[in-house]
Amino acid sequence: MKELRDSEIKKLITEAFEVSLGDDFTESVMQKIKSEQVYSPKPTYEWWWNGLAISLSFIVLLAYFILNPELLVHTIQRFERLVSFLNIGLSSGSLSVIGAILLLFGIDFVAKNHFYRLNSFFML
Amino acid sequence: MNVFSDDTYIAKVLGGNPGAFEPIVRKYQDRIFSFVIRIVKSEEDAKDVTQEVFLKAYRKLDTFNGEAKFSSWLFQIAYNTAISQQRMQQKNYRIERDMGKINREERAANPMKIMLRDERKRAVNQAIDSLPENDAAIVSLFYKEDLSIQEIAGIMQMSESNIKVKLHRIRKKLAEQLKNILTL
Numbered sequence: 248m249k250e251l252r253d254s255e256i257k258k259l260i261t262e263a264f265e266v267s268l269g270d271d272f273t274e275s276v277m278q279k280i281k282s283e284q285v286y287s288p289k290p291t292y293e294w295w296w297n298g299l300a301i302s303l304s305f306i307v308l309l310a311y312f313i314l315n316p317e318l319l320v321h322t323i324q325r326f327e328r329l330v331s332f333l334n335i336g337l338s339s340g341s342l343s344v345i346g347a348i349l350l351l352f353g354i355d356f357v358a359k360n361h362f363y364r365l366n367s368f369f370m371l
Numbered sequence: 372m373n374v375f376s377d378d379t380y381i382a383k384v385l386g387g388n389p390g391a392f393e394p395i396v397r398k399y400q401d402r403i404f405s406f407v408i409r410i411v412k413s414e415e416d417a418k419d420v421t422q423e424v425f426l427k428a429y430r431k432l433d434t435f436n437g438e439a440k441f442s443s444w445l446f447q448i449a450y451n452t453a454i455s456q457q458r459m460q461q462k463n464y465r466i467e468r469d470m471g472k473i474n475r476e477e478r479a480a481n482p483m484k485i486m487l488r489d490e491r492k493r494a495v496n497q498a499i500d501s502l503p504e505n506d507a508a509i510v511s512l513f514y515k516e517d518l519s520i521q522e523i524a525g526i527m528q529m530s531e532s533n534i535k536v537k538l539h540r541i542r543k544k545l546a547e548q549l550k551n552i553l554t555l
Contacts, residue, residue: 251546259549260514262488263495264405272418276396276425283429286385 301354377441384432392432396425399442403449405515409499409507410453411460420456424449439525446516447526450508457504491552498548506541513538 251259312319330342375394383391403424408417427448435444499507508527512518520538524531 251550253542256542256545256549257514259491259495259552260499260510263492263499264511264515266401266405266408268400268404268418268421272400272421273393273396276400276422277390277393279422279426280389280392280396280429283389283426285389286387286433 301351304350304354378437381432381435381441384429389429392425392429395428399445400425402516403445406446406508406511407449407453409502409511410450410504411457412500412504413460416456416460417453420449420453423456424452427452440522442516443518443522443526446512446518450526453508454504494552495549498545501548502541502544506537509534509537510541510545 404421512523
């Protein structure tokens with residue numbers, strides 16, 4: 248007697264494994280599913296999240312420096328020291344602009360990836 | 372047949388529509404049951420486990436990240452649930468299975484054909500039932516579900532080489548046990 252080929256085993260198994268649970272089974276599963284917690288749709292990212300995140304960040308920074316003006320002076324001095332240490336041929340004004348742009352990108356990244364946490368925090 | 376893909380129904384469920392899970396249940400219930408019964412070796416237990424699989428899948432649906440196929444993810448839940456059930460029960464039933472819902476007209480028209488088909492199914496089921504649970508699971512995933520070795524290894528959390536070795540042994544055993552069946 249020749250040995251069975253894989254395709255023949257597959258055919259026999261597919262035939263033997265045929266089952267049909269029917270609609271009653273589906274209904275009983277769905278009954279239980281419907282008593283489970285319903286998922287809430289997650290908030291989707293909107294472009295204005297960036298504006299909100301950026302505005303809030305600047306308001307917080309501004310408020311902090313207004314309340315602590317000596318800290319602002321101290322920060323500027325540190326920044327100038329860093330500029331001379333790095334010996335970059337850019338003025339501190341240019342570096343400030345570059346720093347602000349990098350900060351904006353950073354806030355944008357945070358907003359896009361964590362906006363749903365901001366959403367929960369502000370309960371929007 | 373489902374009109375939309377699994378991903379579409381999943382998105383609807385996660386969007387707050389639990390009824391959208393029904394097409395997924397309909398699509399996979401027979402396949403999951405057919406797989407699970409090989410492990411738990413009891414029709415009643417297999418139905419309970421199948422139901423439990425869908426409940427677990429629904430509860431964990433938000434953790435499905437789409438990296439693997441949804442069917443693989445579902446079969447992994449099915450395998451883990453069935454193995455847990457089997458270990459708890461430690462039963463070894465001989466599976467008594469309905470030989471298929473054959474209508475009277477079909478049986479009347481082809482009594483010999485139906486009888487031979489029943490006999491083949493009985494012999495195949497007996498051969499599969501004699502296998503350990505993991506081997507029976509591999510048979511179901513490889514021959515019935517047409518999954519690759521890689522997918523089976525992912526579902527059963529075994530190495531691919533381990534699956535290949537087991538499959539080789541299973542093939543030899545089944546080929547020996549079933550070789551007379553083709554004459555039926």
